[in-house]
Amino acid sequence: MTKPEAMISFSDEGTTEPVAPGAEPPRSPSPVRAALVARAPLLFLVALLAVAIMVTPEFGTAANVKAILANAAIIGIVAVGTTFITLSGNMVSLAVSQSGMLAAVVFLSCVGHGWNQVLAVVVVIALLVAVGIAQGGLVAAGLNPIVVTLAAGAIVLGVVAQLTGGSTITSHGADIGWIASTPLGIPLSVYVFAAVTGLATVLTGKTVLGRRLTLLGANRSSADFSGLPIARTTIWAFVLLSVGIALAGILVGGGLLSANLDTLNTLSIDVAAAVLVGGTAIQGGDGSPLRSAVGACVIATANNVMLLNGFSLGVRQVGSGLTVLIVVVMLALQRGRTVR
Amino acid sequence: MPVEPPTPKADGQHPLRLQMSGMSKRYGAVQALDAVDFELRAGEVMALLGENGAGKSTLVKVLTGLVDADDGHVRVDGEVVHLFPTSRSQAAGVAAVQQEISCIPSMSIAENLVLGDQAAGAFTSPRRLAADARALLEPVGLQHLDPRRLVEEISVAESQLVEIARVLARKAKIVIFDEPTAALSDADITRVLAMVRELARRGCGVIYVTHRLREVFEIADRVTVMRNGSSLPPIAVEDLDVDRVITLLLGRRLESMFPSREPLSGEPVLVVDRLQAAGLAEPVSFELRPGEILGLSGQIGSGANVVLRALAGTVPGVQGSATLRGRPLPLRGRHASTRAGVGYCSDDRKKDGFFAGRSTRENLSAPWLSGVARGGWVSRRRERERANAIAGSFAIDQSRLRSPVQTLSGGNQQKVVLGKWLGTDPAILLVEEPTRGVDVGARAEINHKLRELCAEGLSIVLASSDTNEVLGFCDTIATFYRGRMTDVRSHEHWTEEEMVREVMHPVGAPS
Numbered sequence: 104m105t106k107p108e109a110m111i112s113f114s115d116e117g118t119t120e121p122v123a124p125g126a127e128p129p130r131s132p133s134p135v136r137a138a139l140v141a142r143a144p145l146l147f148l149v150a151l152l153a154v155a156i157m158v159t160p161e162f163g164t165a166a167n168v169k170a171i172l173a174n175a176a177i178i179g180i181v182a183v184g185t186t187f188i189t190l191s192g193n194m195v196s197l198a199v200s201q202s203g204m205l206a207a208v209v210f211l212s213c214v215g216h217g218w219n220q221v222l223a224v225v226v227v228i229a230l231l232v233a234v235g236i237a238q239g240g241l242v243a244a245g246l247n248p249i250v251v252t253l254a255a256g257a258i259v260l261g262v263v264a265q266l267t268g269g270s271t272i273t274s275h276g277a278d279i280g281w282i283a284s285t286p287l288g289i290p291l292s293v294y295v296f297a298a299v300t301g302l303a304t305v306l307t308g309k310t311v312l313g314r315r316l317t318l319l320g321a322n323r324s325s326a327d328f329s330g331l332p333i334a335r336t337t338i339w340a341f342v343l344l345s346v347g348i349a350l351a352g353i354l355v356g357g358g359l360l361s362a363n364l365d366t367l368n369t370l371s372i373d374v375a376a377a378v379l380v381g382g383t384a385i386q387g388g389d390g391s392p393l394r395s396a397v398g399a400c401v402i403a404t405a406n407n408v409m410l411l412n413g414f415s416l417g418v419r420q421v422g423s424g425l426t427v428l429i430v431v432v433m434l435a436l437q438r439g440r441t442v443r
Numbered sequence: 444m445p446v447e448p449p450t451p452k453a454d455g456q457h458p459l460r461l462q463m464s465g466m467s468k469r470y471g472a473v474q475a476l477d478a479v480d481f482e483l484r485a486g487e488v489m490a491l492l493g494e495n496g497a498g499k500s501t502l503v504k505v506l507t508g509l510v511d512a513d514d515g516h517v518r519v520d521g522e523v524v525h526l527f528p529t530s531r532s533q534a535a536g537v538a539a540v541q542q543e544i545s546c547i548p549s550m551s552i553a554e555n556l557v558l559g560d561q562a563a564g565a566f567t568s569p570r571r572l573a574a575d576a577r578a579l580l581e582p583v584g585l586q587h588l589d590p591r592r593l594v595e596e597i598s599v600a601e602s603q604l605v606e607i608a609r610v611l612a613r614k615a616k617i618v619i620f621d622e623p624t625a626a627l628s629d630a631d632i633t634r635v636l637a638m639v640r641e642l643a644r645r646g647c648g649v650i651y652v653t654h655r656l657r658e659v660f661e662i663a664d665r666v667t668v669m670r671n672g673s674s675l676p677p678i679a680v681e682d683l684d685v686d687r688v689i690t691l692l693l694g695r696r697l698e699s700m701f702p703s704r705e706p707l708s709g710e711p712v713l714v715v716d717r718l719q720a721a722g723l724a725e726p727v728s729f730e731l732r733p734g735e736i737l738g739l740s741g742q743i744g745s746g747a748n749v750v751l752r753a754l755a756g757t758v759p760g761v762q763g764s765a766t767l768r769g770r771p772l773p774l775r776g777r778h779a780s781t782r783a784g785v786g787y788c789s790d791d792r793k794k795d796g797f798f799a800g801r802s803t804r805e806n807l808s809a810p811w812l813s814g815v816a817r818g819g820w821v822s823r824r825r826e827r828e829r830a831n832a833i834a835g836s837f838a839i840d841q842s843r844l845r846s847p848v849q850t851l852s853g854g855n856q857q858k859v860v861l862g863k864w865l866g867t868d869p870a871i872l873l874v875e876e877p878t879r880g881v882d883v884g885a886r887a888e889i890n891h892k893l894r895e896l897c898a899e900g901l902s903i904v905l906a907s908s909d910t911n912e913v914l915g916f917c918d919t920i921a922t923f924y925r926g927r928m929t930d931v932r933s934h935e936h937w938t939e940e941e942m943v944r945e946v947m948h949p950v951g952a953p954s
Contacts, residue, residue, distance in 0.1 A: 309823075311816045317801070318809050324795035328757065329809045329863070330781025388800055 151401065155408040162411060169290065171400075171407045173358075176296035177351050179399030181370060182377035183296075183303045183392040184347025187340040189378050190307070192320035192387030193248040196341075198238065198256035199348055200370040205259050206231055206352020207362035208272050215275035228349040234259065235345030239338035256371075264364055271363040274356075282357025292354045296396070299347060303392035312339055320387025369420070376427040377402045385431075402426070457484040458520070460648035461617055466515035468501055475501040476512065477672040483617065483648040488639060489677065490659040491652045493669035494692055494854075494882040499652055502669070503619055506650070507539050508532030519616065536616030540623050546602045548595035552576060552585075555594055556609050583608045583638055599743070600631030607638050618642055619650045624658065625880055628742035628908045630947050636662050654882055656685055657911060670694055693884050700887050701915035702894040704934070709733045712902050713772075713871055715754070718763040722749035724926030726763055731871065731904060734897040738913035739906040741923030741946050747906040748790070749926075751873045754904070755787035756780035768870055781810060786864030790875035790906075796860040797848050804830045804844040806859050811866035829866050837862040838888050854885025861889065865896070872896075874905040878912065890916055910942050922946050 156162050181199050188196055196202075206227050213223035238255050242248045284291050307313035315336045319326045327333050351370075356362045381398030383390025405426050409419045461483040468476040476498050483489050493499045504510040511527035518524065519535050526532040546555045553569075553576035569591065576590035583604045594602050603623055610618050620639060624632040640662055643649045651663060659666060665677045668691045675691060689700075712733050717726035723746045731737055741747035753761045756776050765772040773779040777787065789795050797806050807830045808815065815825040834841050837858045843851060848859060857878065864872055877893070878886040893903060894916075907913050913920055914937060921931040922945035929945055 309821055310819050311812045311821055312819060314805070314808075314812055314821060318798050318805070321798035321801050322795070325798050326809070328755075328777055328787060328789060328795045330777045330867075331809065332778045388798070 151404055151408070155404065159408060159411045162408065167407065167411070169285075169288075171403050172293045173290045174406060175400045175403035176290065176292035177355055177367075178370070178373045178377050178402055179296045179396050180292075180299050180347050180351045180354075181344075182374045182381070182395040182399045183300050184344035185374050185378050186303065186307075186381075186383055186390060186392045186395045187316055187343045188248070189383050189385065190320045190387055190390050191316040191337060191340045192323055193242055193337065193340065194385060194387075195249075195371075195375045195378060196238070196252040196344060197249060197371055198252040198259060199344075199374050200367050201256040201259040201263075202231060202234060202345070202348045203352040203355065203367040203370050204362065204364065205234070205263055206349045207356030207359075207366050208263055208267065210353045211272045211274050211356045211360070211362050214277040214279055215273060217277070220277075220279065224353060227353055228346055231345040231349040231352075232342050235341040235348075236338055239341030240334075242341070243334035243337040260364065267363070269364055271361050273361040279357045279360070282354060292358070295350055295354065296399075299350065300392055300396040303343075306343075307392055312336065316340055317388060320384075320389075322388070369423070372420075372423055372427070373402050373406075374399075376423060376430075379427060380430045457486050459483075459518075460485040460520060462516075462518045463502075463505075464516050466502070466505060466517075467513050468505065468510065469513055474672050476505070476515075479515070479669070479672070479674040480676075481667060481674055482677065483650060485616075485648050486643055486646050487664040488643045488649040488651055488662050490663035490666045490680075491650055491669065492656075492659065492666060492688065492692060494884050497669040497692075498672040498674075499669055500621075501672075503539065503621055503650075503652060506532065506537055506617070506619060508537070533613075536614075537619070538610045538613055538615035538617070539619040539621060540603070540606050540610060541621050546594045546605055549593060551591050551593055552580070552588060552597070552605055553590035555605055556580075556590070556612060558609070579608045579612050580605075582611060582641070584634060598631070600627050600634060603627065603631075603635055604638060607635070607642070611642070615647065617648045617650065619652070621652045622654065622880070624653070624655065629910060629943065630742055632658070654880070654886075655909075656688055656883070659688065660685075668692060689883055692882075700883070700890065702891045704894075704918055705734065705898060707732045707735050707918060712768055713904075714766040715750075716764050716766070718750065718753055718761065718765065720749055720753040720758050720761045722746055722758075722926060723753075727928050728763075729921060729928070729931060731902045733900055733902055735919060736893070736897060736903045736905065736917045738917030738920045739904065739923060740908070740910060740913045740920055740942060741906075742908060744925075745923035745946065746926040746928070747921075747923040748875055750923075750928075751787070751875055751904060751906050752789075754780075755785060755873050757787070757789075781867060784868075784870035786810070786867060786869040786872040788860050788864075788872075788874045788877070790879060792856060792860045797856060799849040800847055802845050803834075803839070803848045803851065803859055806848045807833055807844075807863045808866065810863055814866065833862045833865050836865070837892055852882075852885075854881045854889075857881050858885065858889060858892075861893070869901065871902045871904065874903060876907055876909075877905050878909075910939060910946065914939055914942060 161167055181203065185195055185199065188194070209230060210223055210227045213226060214220055234255065238251050241251045282291060286294070307317070315326070315331050316339070318331060319333065319336050323333070352367070355367060359366075377398035378395045379385060379398070380401045381390070381394035381396070383394055402423070405422065406419060409422050414422065459482060461481070463479065463481040466476050466479040466481070467474070479498065479502060481502065491499055491502070501510065505512045506526060508526045508529035508531055516523060517526055524531070524535045526535060526537065547558065553572040556576050556579055557572065573590045577586065580586055580588060580590060585601060585604055585608065588597065588601065594605065597605075623635055627635060636658060639649055639651060651658075653659065660680060663680050665679050666683060666688065667677045668675045668688070670692065709732055711730040713731040715727065715729050717728055719726045727750055729737070739747035739750055749758065752758045753774060754765060754772070756774050756779065761774045765774060767783055767785070770783070772783055772785070780787070793799070798809065804827070808826050811829070812821060812826070815822050815829060830844060831841060833839070834844060839855055839858050839862065843855070848856065851859065857880070861874065861877070878889060881889065897903060905917070914934065917934055919931065919933055920937055920942065922929045922942060924946060
């Protein structure tokens with residue numbers, strides 16, 4: 104349980120001035136309220152954890168916590184990457200499931216053919232980045248991101264189906280056990296998740312690119328008129344997401360030692376849910392990778408509780424959808440109240 | 444229980460239509476209204492003036508029922524009434540014409556006229572609707588418009604007049620105009636102002652909120668000035684002049700609205716040669732010297748703003764050339780243009796000037812982030828120093844640098860939108876409507892600051908539909924009419940009458 108608790112203690116509002124509630128004129132949401140809005144999903148997580156532990160005896164076991172973390176890591180790595188897209192005002196990518204599957208299939212195929220493993224990792228990242236640049240370029244040219252990523256997902260799925268004939272790709276006995284290793288008893292993917300979250304948070308808060316992404320999402324026209332490089336910034340958002348997807352795909356493929364068209368097929372909804380639950384504004388301009396990481400933990404916990412209680416995949420999917428709706432409605436109500 | 448206010452007295456000729464006494468409203472720590480008294484006679488135009496934050500908007504919101512006052516009495520025609528919520532305010536005969544147009548663009552003029560009218564049936568035939576609409580459009584001088592046309596097809600001024608027609612149809616007793624001319628050109632303002640007077644002649648009490656002092660002297664009978672949430676007693680316009688009004692507004696004397704001009708010299712910093720873009724009927728050429736402020740004056744659609752946008756790189760398909768400090772100026776995209784040394788502020792700062800939700804400091808640093816970064820890392824310290832320097836020189840409240848930019852007053856927002864360019868060390872600044880929606884105090888500050896920057900070598904091209912501002916502020920003035928630059932002269936060779944004629948109907952122009 105160490106990881107999620109470490110997440111809970113985060114604070115990216117450290118710079119907020121202490122202001123008494125109601126001391127601001129109307130229409131300007133008070134910092135206290137804003138902080139509450141940002142933390143609403145977090146409170147939700149705590150409540151969920153409490154209920155889950157009460158109704159599910161096996162929830163607190165070490166094996167289960169490890170399972171939650173491993174699941175949260177995959178969703179989280181991609182959700183953290185997606186945050187760049189969301190922050191920049193381009194909503195979410197609907198191609199992450201298919202892209203993650205592509206990464207897993209290509210990685211296994213490369214190592215299965217006896218390639219150097221480092222080279223395989225580099226090739227997968229390069230391929231995914233190329234796919235990301237293509238999408239980012241189209242979005243930067245003014246096309247709707249939802250339509251572009253939806254189409255890209257279909258194309259990726261189609262190409263892989265055509266090339267593999269729908270068959271399952273395996274590692275052919277290549278020695279990739281390190282991917283599923285658990286240094287200090289924690290899965291490798293969790294370390295990657297933590298590192299990616301840390302890097303992304305620093306990038307968002309401290310670099311020119313991170314600032315530009317946020318400004319672009321806050322107001323695209325203003326960003327344009329202020330001389331910000333719109334196209335380059337948009338493409339960078341897609342590149343960063345693509346790196347995240349590549350890492351997640353490699354971790355999943357390497358962990359399972361096999362991949363097919365169904366690999367990671369619920370990733371898109373889980374990632375979108377994680378970003379939204381985390382409290383990054385879907386219209387862009389406000390949010391952080393750290394919040395999405397927390398969101399991923401919420402979604403993974405929810406999935407796990409449903410699994411432990413013997414819910415079928417169908418019920419779990421309904422549960423994921425409902426979780427998204429409830430959290431989004433919660434945030435909308437909160438925001439609505441702060442505006443009025 | 445507060446004591447009942449005395450019954451209002453009439454002035455003999457006109458009965459007292461509205462009397463508000465002791466109106467108070469507090470938002471948290473902010474006392475927006477502090478025991479405000481306000482009165483309005485039937486048949487008069489009462490100008491309501493005040494700097495941003497003085498409490499005008501809150502008073503208007505109380506009147507229209509958007510906000511409930513904490514304390515105070517309101518009488519309409521001698522009857523004590525409660526104006527909250529909006530339905531009660533409407534029932535009491537209050538109507539408002541807003542600064543932002545509230546017509547629905549995708550509906551026809553006729554449909555807009557009956558919008559929200561309880562008396563209109565659900566199934567009125569389009570023909571019947573159109574016939575009723577014509578009767579309403581005639582008094583506002585829009586009889587030439589087909590009521591079946593969509594509002595999005597008519598001009599801003601015309602849709603403003605459609606709103607006035609709607610108010611007329613409602614037979615409102617008290618009509619509030621909240622900066623109705625902010626988005627209009629001079630010729631259209633004349634039409635709207637005439638309608639405002641007409642409403643008063645018909646016995647309405649009109650409250651006219653504006654930042655434009657000239658309009659006050661054109662149409663108002665009396666003036667109520669608000670300052671820091673309090674009201675001063677109403678004063679008849681005959682007893683006032685511009686200086687006196689400004690002194691009342693600010694509570695101090697303003698040295699002068701427009702700073703003095705320095706003689707210009709030196710080689711041109713910007714040479715524009717045969718610039719051509721959509722919206723211009725013929726190519727435009729001119730030069731800009733170091734420290735010069737060039738004003739492009741014209742009505743909406745005259746092409747003055749197009750020239751600025753073309754130079755800023757925000758319109759596609761620009762032909763011709765521009766040379767900045769001897770180098771060709773890229774006219775494609777703001778990014779290249781910014782790097783070449785061109786700052787640009789559009790006329791709509793909400794839409795494309797600032798980043799709502801982000802802090803004032805982040806807004807200021809947006810164009811020059813890479814200038815305070817090394818290897819892609821933003822230096823917070825250097826960013827803070829540069830932002831503080833800009834805030835200091837533009838008189839932006841430094842304690843508000845961490846607050847979201849949209850919580851600043853209109854004047855401060857405009858200072859942020861202009862000031863952010865200082866960090867890029869631009870050679871020229873292109874500004875559309877530099878003081879739109881800005882109160883007199885901040886307006887004078889902005890003018891003085893811009894002039895100061897020019898003394899340090901900056902050159903400015905501004906486009907403005909406010910002839911008074913262009914004439915008082917610019918070194919050189921170019922007039923635009925229907926996509927053509929009709930004349931360029933140094934400021935001392937222009938009179939206001941000549942300028943108004945040039946932008947409204949130049950000699951030799953087709954009628």
